[in-house]
Amino acid sequence: MSGIYIHVPFCRKKCSYCDFHFSTTFEGYRTAMVERMLGELKHRIASWTHSIETLYFGGGSPGLLTPTELEAFFRIMYPYLPKTEKHEITLEANPEDLTEQNLLAWKDIGINRLSVGVQSLQDHLLQWMNRNHTAKDALLGLERLSRHNFSLSIDLIFGVPNQGVEDLEPLLALVQQQAINHISAYGLTKEPKTLLDHWLKKGTYKFLEDEEQVAHYQYVRNRLMAFGFEQYEVSNYARHQAYSIHNSNYWKRKPYMGIGPGAHSFDGNQKRRWNISNNAQYLKQINWFEIETLDGIDEWNEHWLTGLRTQRGILHQTITALGGLSAKEKKTITELIETKRLRLSSTGYHLTDEAFMEADRISSLLFRIH
Numbered sequence: 011m012s013g014i015y016i017h018v019p020f021c022r023k024k025c026s027y028c029d030f031h032f033s034t035t036f037e038g039y040r041t042a043m044v045e046r047m048l049g050e051l052k053h054r055i056a057s058w059t060h061s062i063e064t065l066y067f068g069g070g071s072p073g074l075l076t077p078t079e080l081e082a083f084f085r086i087m088y089p090y091l092p093k094t095e096k097h098e099i100t101l102e103a104n105p106e107d108l109t110e111q112n113l114l115a116w117k118d119i120g121i122n123r124l125s126v127g128v129q130s131l132q133d134h135l136l137q138w139m140n141r142n143h144t145a146k147d148a149l150l151g152l153e154r155l156s157r158h159n160f161s162l163s164i165d166l167i168f169g170v171p172n173q174g175v176e177d178l179e180p181l182l183a184l185v186q187q188q189a190i191n192h193i194s195a196y197g198l199t200k201e202p203k204t205l206l207d208h209w210l211k212k213g214t215y216k217f218l219e220d221e222e223q224v225a226h227y228q229y230v231r232n233r234l235m236a237f238g239f240e241q242y243e244v245s246n247y248a249r250h251q252a253y254s255i256h257n258s259n260y261w262k263r264k265p266y267m268g269i270g271p272g273a274h275s276f277d278g279n280q281k282r283r284w285n286i287s288n289n290a291q292y293l294k295q296i297n298w299f300e301i302e303t304l305d306g307i308d309e310w311n312e313h314w315l316t317g318l319r320t321q322r323g324i325l326h327q328t329i330t331a332l333g334g335l336s337a338k339e340k341k342t343i344t345e346l347i348e349t350k351r352l353r354l355s356s357t358g359y360h361l362t363d364e365a366f367m368e369a370d371r372i373s374s375l376l377f378r379i380h
């Protein structure tokens with residue numbers, strides 16, 4: 011099974027914390043970009059040998075694509091989808107994209123899952139994030155959406171300067187009231203070259219202390235657990251098994267094809283490819299992608315990094331297939347178990363609930379070095 015990811019490199023505004031690849035001045039070359047991405051998809055999908063299970067429109071802001079533009083991608087992909095299965099077809103949308111017209115068109119095209127960037131229901135925080143929507147826009151959009159039959163995920167950001175745990179409550183309460191079954195909850199991170207980075211350097215804002223970040227994380231986690239959610243990945247919670255199949259496949263290291271500038275691909279084995287994060291260069295097709303061949307050490311490190319971020323953990327069978335644990339690694343694991351950061355089960359090793367937030371740091375203790 012595999013997935014296709016389409017990266018739409020346009021946004022209306024630049025959110026203060028975001029370092030994804032996108033441009034806000036795209037109208038001059040919008041059509042050319044869509045054509046070029048369709049060309050890439052057409053060319054690459056013809057030689058893609060894996061069965062396709064999921065499609066995902068991300069970005070950037072794929073909600074900016076017109077229904078006609080979206081349909082053009084589907085016309086290329088449909089002949090390659092196995093007819094016997096139900097596919098998870100996700101579109102990332104912002105609250106302001108949730109118009110009646112768009113919702114009807116998306117449904118018609120075949121999109122069955124929406125991931126909506128709500129982030130907060132506090133206007134002062136949305137303004138700080140430089141989001142293009144208000145809390146009212148989000149509520150109206152979600153209300154409209156509730157009359158259509160989409161599987162729904164929403165995003166929430168915690169750990170924002172000037173955000174208290176009480177500011178997290180309105181969005182969490184909405185999740186419960188509207189029976190939303192998937193939520194991605196991200197702690198704010200400092201990314202270079204963002205407005206946030208500039209503010210922090212100038213001293214305009216101060217990043218939350220670690221303990222405050224942890225308090226936010228625990229508040230979100232505890233509330234969601236009380237609502238019956240499972241934390242199936244460090245930042246992702248689902249109830250009634252409404253897991254994101256597409257993202258779960260990334261963590262299981264299944265193959266995926268990424269289309270568009272900045273998109274990554276993986277053959278499910280040893281080859282990773284990434285397209286250049288530069289719209290002009292991608293359009294001109296000059297040095298526009300690179301391919302890396304992973305060796306056994308890269309593979310080992312990736313398994314620990316992605317595995318420990320999930321509830322599934324890293325499987326014993328994976329460790330055995332990669333040659334087993336060295337004496338030093340066994341010692342590290344024993345220490346992590348003794349200090350209650352790692353847990354052993356019949357299937358593999360998993361982080362304990364308390365250690366989930368430190369997933370990346372703990373997996374790095376088991377990395378191998380070239």
Ligand code: SF4
Nearest residue numbers: 021024025028069070
């Ligand atoms: S967070 Fe989303 S909408 Fe905001 S700039 Fe980044 S990609 Fe665009």
